[in-house]
Amino acid sequence: MEYLLHVDFLGINKLNYIDIILVYLVSLPILMGFSIYFAICRKYGLHYFSQIILFTLTLFSLLIFDYQINLVGSMGYKHLSLFIGIEIFLSMLLLIMWLMILVFASADRRRKALPGLYSKSHKKSGKRVFIVMLLTVVNSIYLYKSIY
DSSP: OGGGSSBOTTSOBSOHHHHHHHHHHHHHHHHHHHHHHHHHTTOHHHHHHHHHHHHHHHHHHHHHHHHHHHHHHTTTOGGGHHHHHHHHHHHHHHHHHHHHHHHHHHHHHHTTOTTTTTHHHHHHHHHHHHHHHHHHHHHHHHHHHHHO
16 A cells, blocks of 8 residues: 555645546546547447546546545545535536446347437437536646645
């Protein structure tokens, strides 16, 4: 554990994995853009696979980040409790919405209804997830800068 507690690549003395998670979260909208580009190019299998990978990485990243922020925030950052609550809410909302899209898209894909019948609905749901993702990333950056 001692090796994790040294000056990290962002120049602040704290746990390194939080920096790695933050870099991932900041790059997540860009990675999501590449995944959406796969769907635009009609590479639906690659789009689906990249969404599963991004969802899994985001799930673990947000769980670890929210746990660490909540732990550190309870140690004397009471003025950030509203933003910590917003972070947890947005993270859970993002993960639930994204999971629902993946579940419905899998079912629609098996029924041969996606792409096709439900494409417009899928796009609208994806845009909502992307907006919540951006809000989560912005709030995560704010908390990171405020606490560390």
